[in-house]
Amino acid sequence: MLELFLSQILNGVVIGFVYALIALGFSLVFGVANIINFAQGALLMLGAFLTFTMVRLGAPIAVAIPIAIVITTATGMLIERLALRPLQNAPYIAPLLSTLAIAIIFDAAAEMIWSAEIQAFPSPLSKYVVFVGSAYLTGVDFLIIAVSLGVMAGLMLFLSRSWMGKALRATAQDPEAATQMGINVPLMRQFSFGLAGALGALAGVLIGMYYMSVFPQMGIPYGLKGFAAALLGGLSSIPGAIVGGILLGIFESLASGYVGEGWRDVIAFSVLLAVLIVRPHGLFGNKSLDALGGASGATGGIPTTSVVASMAGATGRTKQRVLEAPLLVLLAVIALFALLPVLSGSNYLLQVGTQAAIYAVLAVSLTLLTGSAGVISIGHAAFFGVGAYAAALAGRNWGIPAEAAFLLAGIAAAVFAAVLYWPTIRLSGHTVGLATLAIGQIVYLVCLNWVDVTRGPMGIPGVQRPSLLLGIDMKSLTAQYWQALVVLAIAVIIAFAMLNSPIGRTWRAIREDRLAAHASGVPVSRYLVLVFLVSGFLAGLAGAQFAFLQNFVSPESFMIDTSIVLISMIVLGGLGNITGALIGGVLLAMLPEVLREFAEYRMVAYGAILLLLLRFRPQGLAGTR
């Protein structure tokens, strides 16, 4: 018993050193550029895979690692130059989504280059073993500890002694003053990204050796863990990162030992959430976590917390043009689409049409939350998933008729959204995106691991569609198509009613300036809970419709990819604009069908579209509201 405990602690300490390395990369970029870099995990994955490839091509690992680190460093600097520097004065959602888009492009590209499979990683040192009682340490463990300590000591010396290090710290403390002192601040930002890339690549290689394997999707979970470690340690200090990393390593190691390996990441992400909520300045930090990216000054001196103000060109004092169709026009268009089965009997078209309608509902749901109320939600697929599982379980386990399952799915998702997103009310800036991403991952992992209820990765087959409604047989694909359009019409009506009511106006006021909203007497928490409820309800309806269409529910439909596709949709259409959400939702849902030969490039395309939009047309096609 004690032996298991000790060996879990040892494992935790070792992997914790790797987390500390990732954490340092996060802290550097956060300190210098004031953004949370979601691409940190992608750099980690890149470093690991470059090493993997070079070794496979015959290079000795000792040569491959430095080369991989150099390339990843250059990539980090390139990311800053291409994806972040142009967004310097953009609202804070832009650099956040920009790094997210890069993460997703790297992730998808890696899957295409190296396949989605787990690959064996060379780990020559793991054959050396030293026993500590009944636990043991391998050569890799010693390497990890030695390299991490060496790098951290070097980094500390660099930051405190060298001119570059001092310039970096000066930039972190006050970029304006640093500029006045002749420090090239953009270069320092780029340099911090390069350093973060180097640390990420090193961590990636060490993780590869530790687990003797690498996989293309490793970026996001390890990136999140690195951030959890940084946050736990307080974001500002190197010793803090070490302690944070080790504590996180021990927590999750104990969780995997005593609860099950599948729960390892659930624990890690829960730690992240708990720290964000309870002690956002970490165990040792004194720096308040308020990453607003390039928001300050974005609107020509008007203080604002808006995610959209300068996206809409609100700097030029000119009116923007916004395309907003009246409700009746939107309903008429939906009615026109309902004629599709009369015009064509193609099952393929109906299938695509139903999918598009489901995505349109999700986009409407998300644009209320992120566009109108300004709560950046990178975990929205969670509520889609809750709705789908609720509908599936209602029929299968509890014998609830499918018609009632719709309502149940909506309510379940609404309640989940309100409860899970409640902690984010107190957060500001990028941290909301980070928290919602963690929540999305937790819900996905619970669906995957709570086998008793969800049947885990096997999913729930045989979801029964509603049988007979108003004399129409709802089992056919045609009926499902119509049903999806009805759900869409309901979603549009609800969204319109909310946005054009005092409640919608209050959401937008909270988005635009939360302090002014408080000072105007607006009970901010109450209205945020309302938007969680409404947005969650609509996502739940979409989830139920999805379950009925597929007759099957499994966790992989609700991964982070889905959340990011949804964000791309609402940015494409124009944040907070229902018409825009419908256009963006339908366009991006159809994209993989239109480019069928390129279907595997789907996620790369979504990431690229998001990146280009943020740079060249942040107000989207229809304009933000």
Next chain:
Amino acid sequence: MSTSITRARPEALIIDKVTRRFGGVVAANALDFTVPQGEFLAVVGPNGAGKSTLLQMISGVIRPQEGEIRLGGRRIDRLHTEAINALGISRTFQTSRVFPMLTIRESIMVGTQVGLIGGGRTPRRYGPVTELISALLRLPGYRARVAAAEARAEEVMKMFGDRLWPRQNDQAFSLSYANRRRLEIARALVQDPDILLLDEPAAGMNPSETDELTDIIAELRRIRPGMTIVMVEHKLQVVRQLAERCIVMAQGTVIVDDTPAGALEDPRVIEAYLGTRRSAAAFGKVNADG
């Protein structure tokens, strides 16, 4: 210390030995004074005297570290900003905080929201779920209250002549600096507050705009004599014309508490501003220019 103006009026706001430090700087050092109901109090003083900190503490944006703030006998310094507002204290900000993407009409309507749902000074009318359902189904009772709020917003917009009313559907970011200040004042006034806190309302306004604003506030005094006003303002001309009482702050303390005429002639004030007694004549000249 207090003058004859304060007699026979109940105390609206009590600042009771309130202290607030920021690191080594003491922005409020045991501040201690009362504001009677219906008084127009001006707070002046050099930069860094703690004037804005005082308003931030009254409105709950910043919490005092020591002392108490009481409104009508009730302690409010531990309440949230929104709860303080709901009790009848409305404010504007030194750096105008408008809702950039909202139109003038929408921005002012945001100020009516707390009155619409109730709570604070009024009994609560709508809980979250009842409001959701009422808004979704556009129930008559809710609609009537929204319509009343719209009427009130229109009334307030028209108070500002042709500054806000013709632009009511313009987004706030497109407004001039002076109009953003007017919009903020309108958003506070629409709440019909018992206490109005104005943080440099005339900052950034040219002389004619300043005169216009002074007229609006004077008119407001005539319509609502019972409304207590606490105004931080650097333009001493505005202070002379509007205020009944003037507190001069320096380094977190009140150095003079008198009528505006008395306070602004006080040698201690001149010293606080300019450092030497010799410059008194020059200071008097600056005053006269506003």
